[in-house]
Amino acid sequence: MEPVLAATAVSKRFPGVVALSEVDLTLHGGEVHALVGENGAGKSTLIKVLTGVYTPDTGELTYLGETTGFGRPADAQNAGISTVYQEVNLVGQQSVASNLFLGREPRTRWGLLDFRAMNRRAADLLAGYGIRVDVTRPLRTLGMGVQQMVALARAADTRARVVILDEPTSSLEPREVDTLFTVVERLRADGVAVLYVSHRLDELYRICDQVTVLRDGRVVHSGPLAGLPRLGLVAMMLGRDLEEVRRDGATKFEGEHTAERAEPVLTATGLTVKHRLDGVDLAVRPGEIVGLGGLLGAGRSETAMAIAGALPLDSGEVTVEGTRLRTGSVAAAMRAGVVLLPEDRKADGILPDLSVRENIVLAALPRLSAAGLVSRRRQDSIVDTFVRRLRIKAASPDQRVGELSGGNQQKVLLARLLCLEPRLLLLDEPTRGIDVGAKAEVQALVDELARDGLGVVLISSEFDEVVEGSDTIVVLRDGAVTARLTGEDVTEAALLAALAEEGPA
Structure with a gap:
């Protein structure tokens, strides 16, 4: 045919x-x-x-x-x-009927718009699809x-x-x-x-x-x-060799760390946002890296944004070290020690025309000021500390951030967040768009932060990065949690299988 x-x-x-x-x-x-x-x-x-x-x-x-x-x-x-x-x-701004017949409106024999015929045809058309609305209302x-x-x-x-x-x-x-x-x-x-x-x-x-x-x-x-098979489709979308994944799934990846069985630094319960999240539960302990696994549109970024107060909830609650946060408030989350590294560092993170120094201390300025004045000495001390610790490669702290490589821009963003002495770090695609060497440095830094007791939520579209870097993986599909992988189950094979598993009818 x-x-x-x-x-x-x-x-x-x-x-x-x-x-x-x-x-x-x-x-x-x-x-x-x-x-x-x-x-x-x-x-x-x-x-x-x-x-x-x-x-x-x-x-x-x-x-x-x-x-x-x-x-x-x-x-x-x-x-x-x-x-x-x-x-x-x-x-x-136009009516439902006008939108349905835009550019092909019925007309009278005098060439004028026939609104009565258009409204009648619009109502009949939508009724055929089970939709009954006032077709004269503005669509918006x-x-x-x-x-x-x-x-x-x-x-x-x-x-x-x-x-x-x-x-x-x-x-x-x-x-x-x-x-x-x-x-x-x-x-x-x-x-x-x-x-x-x-x-x-x-x-x-x-x-x-x-x-x-x-x-x-x-x-x-x-x-x-x-x-x-669903598993085969998911593997092709992600660029994984299905047989290789199955073989490698028999053994746990090396290099993970185990968090202390302490009380959670974060407990998120029933996070729900219409059409985006559906009752997501999540817990992170000090020193634990929890990966969020899922395909495009699964709700990973939305979960991080909801925890960080950047996405208002319809229902659910976020608790940090036993204190319930006011949801939908970034300021409240930051005061509680919850910070988010956004997915798009250029649109939502760095200020390219400002210096390395200015970008790093930006969020910490209120804590560095006294009587409305900000101490340059305290700024320099903090900037020098994080430039050394994160190994940020720049000509000087006064160099424009927009002139740095992608990996060093990402490190500057991390330094800005760490200035706030957070308890929970939400990382959304922390290695996207940076070279292999910088990626390894960022991954090593995240491991180091977790060993120091920081709770981390890790989101990455690269599944091997999620598997190798996480102690626990929470698998999301269509905004809902479908599986939790821990211990020996934190493998790429188990993750792919969870993603491909058929959902409820």
């Missing part, structure tokens, strides 16, 4: 980055095709090539049997390729789940030949997910080709026929999903 849409040997480069390399993707009518891969695999770039946001550097697109190229998203949409993004891209006044379903209903009603769903269930309640799958089944029955992008394995195996796995901008697997 001839494909509806095909990408052949498509490549796309950006300065210093190969986003896609010789990618093939074939979508057939009446099939739901999963596109999966971890963060940075190239999924978003491929979608943008298919929909005219980007023009491929090499390769070609074939649509309905003809070689084509879309110069802009509107061209792809007019040709019959509809995309429903994770972030709803409709007009919030509705919940994100309803907005997502409106976007999907619009895509389904445009008689599209291809529908691309990018993380479509991220804002949906369970009953809304069922409605979504009913719509997808209808699209499949009507011969529409559906590209389904999601990190949720249960959804993929429930609704998808085919799967393409991307890693580092390349296709590493493409074929039927039904015969592919």
Whole structure:
């Protein structure tokens, strides 16, 4: 059967980055095709090539049997390729009905907008999907789940030949997910080709026929999903050799340390944030490194942010050394000794135009001041101490942080946090984007801090780093804890098996 849409040997480069390399993707009518891969695999770039946001550097697109190229998203949409993004891209100020028929509004015989007919058709269309809302209301006044379903209903009603769903269930309640799958089944029955992008394995195996796995901008697997074991799919997404992982799983990795069986420095109970966290429990003892394991979107960063007060909770509590914290307050968490090294050090961490000294002492300035004056001598003493301890390589403490290597920028951020004499250190991707040598230094530093009695929560997309660096691993999927690995069970094989385990129906 001839494909509806095909990408052949498509490549796309950006300065210093190969986003896609010789990618093939074939979508057939009446099939739901999963596109999966971890963060940075190239999924978003491929979608943008298919929909005219980007023009491929090499390769070609074939649509309905003809070689084509879309110069802009509107061209792809007019040709019959509809995309429903994770972030709803409709007009919030306009009514639900106006959004459903945007650009194809019914008109009277005099050429005027027929609002009565549009509202009636909109209500009938949504009712067919089990959605009953006032279609004259502005879209922004509705919940994100309803907005997502409106976007999907619009895509389904445009008689599209291809529908691309990018993380479509991220804002949906369970009953809304069922409605979504009913719509997808209808699209499949009507011969529409559906590209389904999601990190949720249960959804993929429930609704998808085919799967393409991307890693580092390349296709590493493409074929039927039904015969592919979950563990094999997870291993391919992460770039792990399944047989090697199984062999190595027989023995515990060397180099771990054991925390004292002291009372926990941190106890997090029932952390819940709608659509992001679902009753997460976590405990960390002094001197213990607890790794958070999970695929993209599992809730690892959200858990760290909730503990650090950067993500307000719907329910749950965080206790530090027996004292319950006021949730949703970064200042309260910091006063209690909880600090977070953010995932994106450039956006959320360093101030590149300030010096090494200024970046290190920034958070500690209130503690270093007396009568509103900050002692330069005390600043220099602290900076010199941490530059030596963390082996920060800089021409001088007055050098701009933006001029340092990525590894040294990360060390400066760590120094800033350690100035606060924390009890718990939350590390979100502490070695991302730094070279091998700097990575080893940061890992050794984390081990040293734990040996000194600091509690550590470690998040890393590199599973060998989580396994080798953690005493305990808490495995997350879809915002919920699915497994806890301790002792001899802290192996890559056990972690992959926990990630691939089928969730509740």
